[in-house]
Amino acid sequence: EVQLVESGGGLVQPGGSLRLSCAASGFTFSSYWMHWVRQAPGKGLVWVSRINSDGSSTSYADSVKGRFTISRDNAKNTLYLQMNSLRAEDTAVYYCARGGDCGGDCYPPGVWGQGTTVTVSS
Amino acid sequence: EIVLTQSPGTLSLSPGERATLSCRASQSVSSSYLAWYQQKPGQAPRLLIYGASSRATGIPDRFSGSGSGTDFTLTISRLEPEDFAVYYCQQYGSQGMYTFGQGTKLEIK
Secondary structure, eight states, X not given: OOEEEEEOOEEEOTTOOEEEEEEEESSOGGGSOEEEEEEOTTSOEEEEEEXXXXXXXXXXXXXXXXXXXXXXXXXXXXXXXXXXXXXXXGOEEEEEEEOOSSSSSOSOOOEEOOOEEEEEOO | OOOEEEXXXXXXXXXXXXXXXXXXXXXXXXXXXXXXXXXXXXXXXXXXXXXXXXXXXXOOTTEEEEEETTEEEEEESSOOXXXXXXXXXXXXXXXXXXXXXXXXXXXXX
8 A cells, every 4th residue: 555654743943943754655665756745724735845756856845945955765765854944834734745757747746645734833 | 937826716516516627827837737636624635637637546537627728627527425625726847846726615505
């Protein structure tokens, strides 16, 4: 069974840092592009970042560029999101999602985890 | 950056009726890299449609997608009780960026 399990969320003060993890199982993790998507309470979905299969190419939403870093460890089947300089507006449920194995931005996030909650507040 | 605008914001229909949801892009979506998702309260989104018109694995054939360029449509031919949810369109791949529309809430009339 294909599964994505996020962890690492919690309460953090403004300006603080947090690292999210996403453990993947049930598929060949190293073949797939991966994404982070977030959803603030009562709001819509916002794409955050994506990484290609070997970690050599990344992209970010403007709202997190320079503060967040996506990475992956294919030996551990794990995706990460390092979040620095956190702001109140970063408060959200963060989902990891599996993209495609087509070698490009040719397939949308198709398998999603259940999310981990990040709250930025003093 | 491509901006996606979904309409209507809320759609009130009865089970058995046909639903038509719209997604308009601020510029042409390359290669029809347009997807549709369904999200129910407390759940992660579920991919319904990719490539503007291809159904994802396990999606019933009452869901269909169409369109190209800047105008896209998700149609649910005959609403089932479990179809009442929020629907999002998403464009993917434009300069490595992915953006979502603001969502359409499909509610029971």
